Amino acid sequence: MQAWQASDVPALVALLREYAYMAMPPSPSWYQDRDHIGIYLRQLFISSWGRDLRLVPTAANRQPALAVYAPAGDGNGYQPFAIKLLTVDNGLVAAVTGFVHPGLFGRFGLPPDLPAAALRSQKRNAAPRGQTGDPAVPAGGAWTGNDTRGVLGVELAAAPRGVCREDPGRGIMGRPYTSGIWTVKPGREEDFVARWRELAEWASVEFPGAGRPTLLHDMDQSHRFVSFGAWQDLEQMEAFRRHAEFARQVARIQEVLDDFTPVTYEAVIEP
Numbered sequence: 001m002q003a004w005q006a007s008d009v010p011a012l013v014a015l016l017r018e019y020a021y022m023a024m025p026p027s028p029s030w031y032q033d034r035d036h037i038g039i040y041l042r043q044l045f046i047s048s049w050g051r052d053l054r055l056v057p058t059a060a061n062r063q064p065a066l067a068v069y070a071p072a073g074d075g076n077g078y079q080p081f082a083i084k085l086l087t088v089d090n091g092l093v094a095a096v097t098g099f100v101h102p103g104l105f106g107r108f109g110l111p112p113d114l115p116a117a118a119l120r121s122q123k124r125n126a127a128p129r130g131q132t133g134d135p136a137v138p139a140g141g142a143w144t145g146n147d148t149r150g151v152l153g154v155e156l157a158a159a160p161r162g163v164c165r166e167d168p169g170r171g172i173m174g175r176p177y178t179s180g181i182w183t184v185k186p187g188r189e190e191d192f193v194a195r196w197r198e199l200a201e202w203a204s205v206e207f208p209g210a211g212r213p214t215l216l217h218d219m220d221q222s223h224r225f226v227s228f229g230a231w232q233d234l235e236q237m238e239a240f241r242r243h244a245e246f247a248r249q250v251a252r253i254q255e256v257l258d259d260f261t262p263v264t265y266e267a268v269i270e271p
Helices: 009-013 034-046 102-108 116-124 189-206 234-242 244-254
Strands: 016-023 030-032 054-060 063-071 078-089 092-099 176-184 214-217 224-230 257-266
Touching: 009 034, 016 034, 030 034, 034 234, 034 257, 054 078, 078 102, 176 189, 176 234, 189 214, 189 224, 189 244, 234 244, 244 257
Parallel strands: 016 092
Antiparallel strands: 016 030, 054 063, 063 078, 078 092, 176 224, 176 257, 214 224
């Protein structure tokens, strides 16, 4: 909990087994191994929305779980978003399976919302690193998997393990696309466009065969931009995200941002 509130990716990754995977059914794609999960978390924490997600411990299927609350649309507190089921192996998390189903929260006996003041208090009173204050997470940060709080009668179907490029019910997965919604600090729009162009030009040279990156400008909100990029396959997309130059370029872009929301898609119909 401490590591999440601090957006501390290395500390979160340290709680995972090397072969850990993260999935969110019914989506057929998932993140396999610590490095890829770390990339996902870094992207998540770039946005203020991701940094503001709040966790409440619970349990399901006689396994530890986390209830994820997202910032409410009106800015007044937090609302139910997803249940994350944790599969534990020898004190480390081997799998994280997410269920974006706010309707489940009532069955777990969880509150329908969290006030902003309560979360600020939780953050101020967070325990030192490695001492979470949560009985399900002992000192040192390893999950025991023995905590059975919550509504154990709620059965959540976990996703299969392994890296899969084909889903039996859907056939071969489509070409992956990445997209981003960029909210730029007022007056820094030109700086943002120049830095994004530098990132796009580098990516086009470093990853030939990828689709031409596109940046769109919101005609109604001058500080808002949307980007799209196509990739040959998931391996190429993940190599882009793992590259040291990608991290450097994104850090420069972050300097002129108020917010960023990354999204990954797969093609269903292409011309």
